[in-house]
Amino acid sequence: MILLCIQWSLMAGVMRLWNGWGVQILVLVSFMLQVFLLMFAGMRRRNISIVPRNLLWLAYLLADYIAVYILGHMTFFGKSHGHQQLMAFWAPFLLVHLGGQDNITAYSIEDNKLWPRHLLSFVMQTAGVVYVLYKYVAGSSILVKVSAMIFVSGFLKYGERVWALKSSSLDNMSRFLDSRKLSEAKRKWRAPWTQGEGLDLEETLQGGLDQGEKLDLEKVLQGAHDLLPICMAQLVDYKFWPSTLQSQTLELFANKGQMFELVEMQLSLMYDFLYTKAAVVFTWYGCFIRAISSVATITAFFLFQSSIGKNDFNRVDVIVTYILLVGAVFLEMMALLKLIGSTWTCALLCARRWHRLHRLHNMDMCIL
Structure with a gap:
């Protein structure tokens, strides 16, 4: 009986605490x-x-x-x-x-x-x-x-x-590949690391890179971004045939012995596309x-x-409110820092030819 009374007293105390501060x-x-x-x-x-x-x-x-x-x-x-x-x-x-x-x-x-x-x-x-x-x-x-x-x-x-x-749904991924396929047919595809507007992959393959020289990680990253639709197509069983230049790019990575690095980066990008806000944030x-x-x-x-x-x-309510406000500002700032230091941001700056901002991005990456 005493034990039951203690239990009821504890339950009543918990209920009062929950009703007041739940x-x-x-x-x-x-x-x-x-x-x-x-x-x-x-x-x-x-x-x-x-x-x-x-x-x-x-x-x-x-x-x-x-x-x-x-x-x-x-x-x-x-x-x-x-x-x-x-x-x-x-x-x-x-x-x-x-x-x-x-x-x-x-x-x-x-x-x-x-x-x-x-x-x-x-x-x-x-x-x-x-x-x-x-x-x-x-x-x-x-x-x-x-x-x-x-x-x-x-x-x-x-x-x-x-x-x-x-x-990020698989159905939308197929529609994205449809639009990408159409856009690729209307313009000449360029290698991701070409610097000039008139420089294409063929020039890069012929003399732009020494045969014994390894591609740096930045170029591998840009290649992973540009060839990402091929990786997506494999996931959704979509017939996305690589162009001649894209095939040559894949061959270049194979000859350099960096195909595994390319695939590793593409898998990381696919993770971002499927499980994070990457498909929306970088627009x-x-x-x-x-x-x-x-x-x-x-x-x-x-x-x-x-x-x-x-x-x-x-x-107490004021303190809770301050925690929520300061916490919201903290979450926003952390999200912005992660956005700035993202590999997607790096690829976007390279694609837009914003090289000065690209160099600043690399400095931010070193700081972060």
């Missing part, structure tokens, strides 16, 4: 999961043991489930009005968290096939955030402005995730989303900091 705890857990994924999701690129692989799988699933759970329960606060306003302000941050990190959008190829389900979830969760903000935050002029900034960032990032899932639309999201997040931080002294909010 939302705060889950919001911070959601943020910590995003940091974990940002730091460690890249481990899946290599062959890792079952324990870290399962931890990543668990974090990937919990990141979505916890955010959706919190949003679903934000209409049942039962708190004071000021408490409700600040907690409702956390709703747009959950949209940001649902947008995920650039280095992981799918855990398996099948996740990309489920992009319509994520699209429906995107619509429903966005509507839920709008409802929560309208119900609890509309009365605060300061929080409305800050919430609008974070909502814009969350809306763009979550929409970008759905777009990345759709772009003009992706750059636009990064710019707007970063500016909106930093603006929200300074708006909140300049106005928090004028309101009587719960101190």
Whole structure:
């Protein structure tokens, strides 16, 4: 009997703790999961043991489930009005968290096939955030402005995730190869490392490279990017016949004894295409989303900091809000640094002939 009473007392204490601080705890857990994924999701690129692989799988699933759970329960606060306003302000941050990190959008190829389900979830969760903000935050002029900034960032990032899932699906990959095949037929294909506009692969093969000289990693990387459609075609069983120049490029890598290096880089690029936001981030639309999201997040931080002294909010809630704001800025800055140091950025600068920016990119890589 005494043991039963102790158990009931412990359960009652846990319930009181959960009713009072459950939302705060889950919001911070959601943020910590995003940091974990940002730091460690890249481990899946290599062959890792079952324990870290399962931890990543668990974090990937919990990141979505916890955010959706919190949003679903934000209409049942039962708190004071000021408490409700600040907690409702956390709703747009959950949209940001649902947008995920650039280095992981799918855990398996099948996740990309489920992009319509994520699209429906995107619509429903966005509507839920709008409802929560309208119900609890509309009365605060300061929080409305800050919430609008974070909502814009969350809306763009979550929409970008759905777009990345759709772009990385195998069906979309076949359509991409169709368009690539058509574009290749309309223009002369050039070797990825040619410097002049009039220099083609034939000149490079005839005298541009010494027979005993190895291609440096940068040139191998550019070759891997330019020949990536051939690797994609093998994955989706698509008949993408390499052109004569592409075949000569493959022969050049074989003669140099660097075919394994080429294949290794192509497999890494395929991982990026299938499991990360690479298919979207390295486009003009992706750059636009990064710019707007970063500016909106930093603006929200300074708006909140300049106005928090004028309101009587719960101190713990204010601390949680600062953690979310600073954390959002941190995630944005880390994402930008990873974007700048990416091999995709290097290949893009080379393809655009922006050699000065390319040299700056190499300096950034050394610093990072």
